[in-house]
Amino acid sequence: MSYEKGKSFEHDVKRIFKQHGITCFRVTRWYPIDLICIKDGKAFLFEIKVRQTTTKVQVKGSKMRVLKILRRKTGCNVYFIVKTKNMREYYVLELEAFNRTLENNYIITESEIEKRGIRLQDFIEKLKVIK
Secondary structure: OOHHHHHHHHHHHHHHHHHOOOEEEEOOOOOOOOEEEEEOOEEEEEEEEEOOOOOEEEEOHHHHHHHHHHHHHHOOEEEEEEEOOOOOOOEEEEHHHOEEOOOOOEEEEHHHHHHHOEEHHHHHHHHHHOO
């Protein structure tokens, strides 16, 4: 997917958070995350992956390692927001939801996303009650 298309999805997700009163900033492409959202003084970091031609999401092992280090060093929750070819909604996933491959990359299929993830709208509703 092109940088411009990815940026469009990042703005879409940012708009959804802002509609629910959650402060959200898009991070430039040189960082390991796409969005930083803040709710009641707590920061949540998001990497967004949208796949328009496939029913799975793959993440390089090096990217996953960086995200885990970022989570450990900042103490912030780090999530993926994903959407694949046949999905109508965005889903939020914890880093551990992905399966490690023999090549030390990470992958998750559409059916696993729906089982292990939470719809973005439901995730936002949970954030609203966090104090």
